[in-house]
Amino acid sequence: xxxxxxxxxxxxxxxxxxxxxxxxxxxxxxxxxxxxxxxxxxxxxxxxxxxxxxxxxxxx
Amino acid sequence: xxxxxxxxxxxxxxxxxxxxxxxxxxxxxxxxxxxxxxxxxxxxxxxxxxxxxxxxxxxxxxxxxxxxxxxxxxxxxxxxxxxxxxxxxxxxxxxxxxxxxxxxxxxxxxxxxxxxxxxxxxxxxxxxxxxxxxxxxxxxxxxxxxxxxxxxxxxxxxxxxxxxxxxxxxxxxxxxxxxxxxxxxxxxxxxxxxxxxxxxxxxxxxxxxxxxxxxxxxxxxxxxxxxxxxxxxxxxxxxxxxxxxxxxxxxxxxxxxxxxxxxxxxxxxxxxxxxxxxxxxxxxxxxxxxxxxxxxxxxxxxxxxxxxxxxxxxxxxxxxxxxxxxxxxxxxxxxxxxxxxxxxxxxxxxxxxxxxxxxxxxxxxxxxxxxxxxxxxxxxxxxxxxxxxxxxxxxxxxxxxxxxxxxxxxxxxxxxxxxxxxxxxxxxxxxxxxxxxxxx
Numbered sequence: 001x002x003x004x005x006x007x008x009x010x011x012x013x014x015x016x017x018x019x020x021x022x023x024x025x026x027x028x029x030x031x032x033x034x035x036x037x038x039x040x041x042x043x044x045x046x047x048x049x050x051x052x053x054x055x056x057x058x059x060x
Numbered sequence: 061x062x063x064x065x066x067x068x069x070x071x072x073x074x075x076x077x078x079x080x081x082x083x084x085x086x087x088x089x090x091x092x093x094x095x096x097x098x099x100x101x102x103x104x105x106x107x108x109x110x111x112x113x114x115x116x117x118x119x120x121x122x123x124x125x126x127x128x129x130x131x132x133x134x135x136x137x138x139x140x141x142x143x144x145x146x147x148x149x150x151x152x153x154x155x156x157x158x159x160x161x162x163x164x165x166x167x168x169x170x171x172x173x174x175x176x177x178x179x180x181x182x183x184x185x186x187x188x189x190x191x192x193x194x195x196x197x198x199x200x201x202x203x204x205x206x207x208x209x210x211x212x213x214x215x216x217x218x219x220x221x222x223x224x225x226x227x228x229x230x231x232x233x234x235x236x237x238x239x240x241x242x243x244x245x246x247x248x249x250x251x252x253x254x255x256x257x258x259x260x261x262x263x264x265x266x267x268x269x270x271x272x273x274x275x276x277x278x279x280x281x282x283x284x285x286x287x288x289x290x291x292x293x294x295x296x297x298x299x300x301x302x303x304x305x306x307x308x309x310x311x312x313x314x315x316x317x318x319x320x321x322x323x324x325x326x327x328x329x330x331x332x333x334x335x336x337x338x339x340x341x342x343x344x345x346x347x348x349x350x351x352x353x354x355x356x357x358x359x360x361x362x363x364x365x366x367x368x369x370x371x372x373x374x375x376x377x378x379x380x381x382x383x384x385x386x387x388x389x390x391x392x393x394x395x396x397x398x399x400x401x402x403x404x405x406x407x408x409x410x411x412x413x414x415x416x417x418x419x420x421x422x423x424x425x426x427x428x429x430x431x432x433x434x435x436x437x438x439x440x441x442x443x444x445x446x447x448x449x450x451x452x453x454x455x456x457x458x459x460x461x462x463x464x465x466x467x468x469x470x471x472x473x474x475x476x477x478x479x480x481x482x483x484x485x486x487x488x489x490x491x492x493x494x495x496x497x498x499x500x
Contacts, residue, residue, distance in 0.1 A: 002268070006451075006456075009448045009452050010448050012448045016444040016448070020240050020441065026434065026437070030436070030440070036444050036448070037443065040448045051268045052404045
């Protein structure tokens with residue numbers, strides 16, 4: 001799961017880049033860039049969760 | 061007066077002698093920010109690892125300088141390369157995307173470069189050292205010195221030069237204004253993105269890869285408190301950092317925004333106000349939460365305010381700078397707590413909250429307060445690049461590096477302390493290091 005989250009994050013980045021190319025108008029461009037950031041946030045949340053030790057797991 | 065941003069780079073030949081003299085003075089004071097953070101990192105670690113921590117900081121500064129001189133500066137593209145070429149460019153959707161610099165390796169042509177390029181390179185030397193030593197504090201007490209230096213090599217050779225080129229070297233982020241009408245392009249005058257966020261995200265990658273300190277998160281109950289061993293180091297480090305940061309932000313404003321001399325006092329004032337607002341906010345938050353102000357969290361808040369000011373001190377009004385600092389000072393201690401207690405992230409120096417989160421907030425705020433249309437989106441694209449591209453890249457590189465040079469010290473080394481294990485002697489040899497109950 002930790003790697004899945006880290007793979008989702010570049011997808012959010014490419015979404016933000018796509019917004020620059022696809023939407024010349026400011027409002028949809030900003031909305032799409034924000035969507036990209038939201039995807040990155042989702043990926044970060046998954047990565048953080050994936051790196052958390054499981055409950056009851058032997059910890060270092 | 062907030063400086064008006066130029067939409068196109070100013071010719072390097074236009075820097076007058078008085079500005080060059082000022083810049084040289086600033087670049088000699090700016091390393092105090094590094095010294096301050098090194099002292100803070102050492103103080104927030106344990107006494108059994110203090111010498112290794114401080115030696116690590118010194119070694120990282122040295123190694124990054126050498127590696128950046130040999131390789132990184134070429135990729136950052138600060139020095140002029142072949143005539144007419146400022147970097148490697150590909151074209152997509154009819155726009156040029158300048159993704160990596162094409163300067164000379166081994167600092168070729170440094171002596172013949174225009175003064176502005178030389179000063180920019182010196183600024184980057186400081187910046188790469190700063191960025192690379194931030195994760196060192198987060199890996200305290202379990203990150204091997206050799207592995208820390210190897211990570212610094214990766215930072216100085218690959219990660220930092222790429223981001224520095226994108227933001228400072230005329231790369232695609234800097235050109236967002238020209239290519240996509242997004243204000244003046246991504247703005248990062250004091251290194252909030254290139255230094256602070258990059259270093260903070262590296263710290264996150266290091267903490268994920270090395271894991272937590274032994275006994276930090278027991279199988280049952282809350283996490284074990286492992287307070288820093290010297291609050292005096294930490295708080296004095298904050299004062300040192302302020303001096304360095306003032307010089308750093310002013311130097312960045314001159315180099316990357318071409319701010320006029322009469323705009324520089326406001327940059328100094330904004331830096332100071334941001335840090336002041338942040339520590340007052342943190343003092344209040346910790347006073348409310350714990351009944352008494354917490355020294356190490358107040359230090360984190362102070363640094364958070366300085367970090368946020370790196371993004372916006374040269375771009376906002378004093379009132380806005382104070383607001384930015386207040387917000388940074390409120391969320392920094394709360395985030396430190398959430399990271400440790402809710403997310404099981406063991407970050408002794410608090411670099412993730414202080415440098416990554418506060419840096420991102422500063423970049424966001426500088427876009428929020430910018431008068432130019434499109435500047436806010438440019439800042440968002442910069443933030444998206446750091447989170448969506450830089451963090452996975454850093455994690456991948458560190459993950460691979462960990463296969464070659466294991467990051468984590470063996471359990472015995474962690475038990476006796478990094479000083480004895482790695483250096484053969486402690487920072488405080490006359491002190492009796494008492495037994496740590498967490499190892500029972």
